[in-house]
Amino acid sequence: MIISLTQDSRKYARIVFDVIRIFLPQLHWQQLVGENNTDNNLFIRVDNSEVVIGFCTGPSIVEDLESSDENEVKRTIKLAVYRLFTEVLMYKASPWGILTGIRPTKIVHRFWEQDLTKEKITEILQGRYLLASEKAKKLIQITQLQRKYLLNSEEAKKLVSIYISIPFCPTRCSYCSFPAFSTGPNEVENYLQYLLKEIKGVGEAIKRSDIKIQTIYVGGGTPTTLNLKQLKILLNGIKESFFSQDTIEYTFEAGRPDTIDEEKLTLLLNYNVNRISINPQTMWAKTLQKIGRNHSPQDILEKFNMARNIGFKNINMDLIIGLPDEGLQNIKYTLGKIGYLKPENLTLHALAIKRTAKLKGQTEPYLDNQLDKMFAFTEDWCKDNGYLPYYLYRQKQILGNQENIGYSLGEQPCIYNIQMIEERQTIWGLGVGAGSKIVDTRDWTLINTYNPKDLIIYCQRIDEIIKTKVDKILGLG
Ligand code: SF4
Known part of the structure; x- marks a missing residue:
């Protein structure tokens, strides 16, 4: 089904696009705002008391407007579009209602800060944003934790986190859309020079400005793709520039078991890394x-036990x-196998295939009818095994309109993940493709x-x- 907006209604296109894509994931922006002569021309009319939305030659929906506040107008337009699809066109309702953003927890934190009760927040989420009760419950549980x-705001002026990108992997997973490069020895050494x-x-700018580093996260790619010598150089650089007694969490992704051994793990531990990630994705x-990972389930078990024996107390x-x-x-x-290992953190992703992934275009038939059951089972399993959800985010192109959830065994969440998703702390991202989030603590x-995604451009x-970051840290730019 192709839908386009009438000329007059295109000023609302950004607001309606995300809602329509819940029901028509294939709809392109250009189709919505282009000069299409379809039978499905949609109009939107907003006046002082109501929003009317409908097809020029068909049914429409009227939604009362409670105030002229910009956010309220947006919410009401979304609600009207949503009701048009679910009540008139009879599409299946989304458990996330009209919340289409990547970080639905952020809106709940705003409610907590207005001193609303749990009951009131639940009522708003279900009544005004049309969330299914289980999603509302989940958001409340996660945000409370x-x-x-x-x-x-005072703490956020003084405490930041650091993200460091190592964009190399031994092979490319078929669902991957990250800028992960395979490792030629010269490429890695060359990249490290620039990264350092x-x-x-x-690091120098941060020291001069008296800012402390709360968490460090080295991700990728697969940072443990580096050989021992390269790893040591990187860890030294991080130690000299960033690590201090104030750093309470230091994560190093060791995602692919085929990239780690005893020497590398011991080195990480000796450099104060206190959280690593060993990622099975599946134990089948x-x-x-099929997805292009060069390791077996047995490798996962062996490397996990190796990391435990060496002394890692927090493994994701x-x-x-x-x-x-x-x-x-x-x-x-898979969960049965993982259950024996008892990792402190478990991050459950719903498959999301982006444009650049090899799997693109092949996802639809995958046992789709079992997705809901798989998610329900996972959730129950986590609950029964003592795992608490502690962060959540959604993605575009995510399978089954689901979400990604980080769980922790008891309460030992990854603090970096919370800060990164809730956007209440400045995070400086270093290395190719790394993003920085600079928070203004006055109004959040x-x-x-x-940073550039292209390795050559990054180096050039x-x-x-560096200058742009240093100026920002020192308040000069
Ligand atoms: S390990 Fe991660 S970054 Fe590397 S190819 Fe696989 S999904 Fe991409």
Whole structure:
């Protein structure tokens, strides 16, 4: 079904697009705002007391407007579009209602800060945003756990986090859309030189400005793709520039078991890394082959036990729900295996295939009818095994309109993940493709900036990249 907006209504296109895509995920922006002569021309009329939305030659919906406040107008337009699709066109309702954003928890934190009760927040989420009760409950549970980790404005002026990008992987997973490069020895060494320059430059500015670093997160890619010598150089650079007694969490992704061994893990521990991630994605050998990962389920078990024996007390494992040909039995099997290991953190992703992934265009038939059951089972399993959800985000192109959830065994959440999703702390992102979030603590507004995704351009522009960050840290730019 192709829908386009009438000329007069296109000023609302941004607001309606995300809601329509809940029901018509294939709809393109250009179709909505282009000069299409379809039978489905949609009009939107907003006046002082109501929003009317409908097809020029068909049914329409009227929604009362409670105030002329900009956010309220937006919400009412979304509500009207949503009702047009669910009540008139009879599309299936979304459990997320009209909340289409990536970070639905942020809106709930705003309600807590207005001193609303849990009951009132639930009522708003279900009544005004049309969330299914289980999603409203989940948001309340997660935000309640997060409250104590969010910084107040005074703390947020002094405490930041650091993200460092290592964009190399041994092979490329078929669902991956990150800028992950394969490792030629020269490429890595060359990249490290430039990255260390950025680490040093930003580190010096942070020291001069008396800012403390709360958490460090080294991600990728797969940072443990680096060999021992390269790893040591990187860890040294981070130690000299960023790590201090104030750093309470230091995560190093060791996602692919085929990239870690005893020496590397010991080195990480000796450099104060206190959280690592070993990611099975699934414990089905056939699926691992299918998605291009060069390791077996046995490798995961061995490397996990190795990390435990060496002394890692906080290990995260990532799993993906909705991998090719996987159904309820597979996820039960995977969780059964993981359950024995008792990782402190478990991050459950719903498969999201982006434009640049090899799997793009092949996702629809994957046991779609079992998705809801798989998610329901996972949730129950986590609850029964003592895992608490502590952060949540949604993605575009996510399978089944679901979400990604981080769980922790008891209350030991990854603080970086909370800060990164809730956007209440400045995060400086270093390395190719890394994003920085600069928070204005007066009103919690945010500036997002990104390093170039292209390795060559990153290296060419390194001085300018460092200068921009240093100026911002020192309040000069
Ligand atoms: S390990 Fe992660 S970053 Fe690397 S190819 Fe696979 S999904 Fe992409």
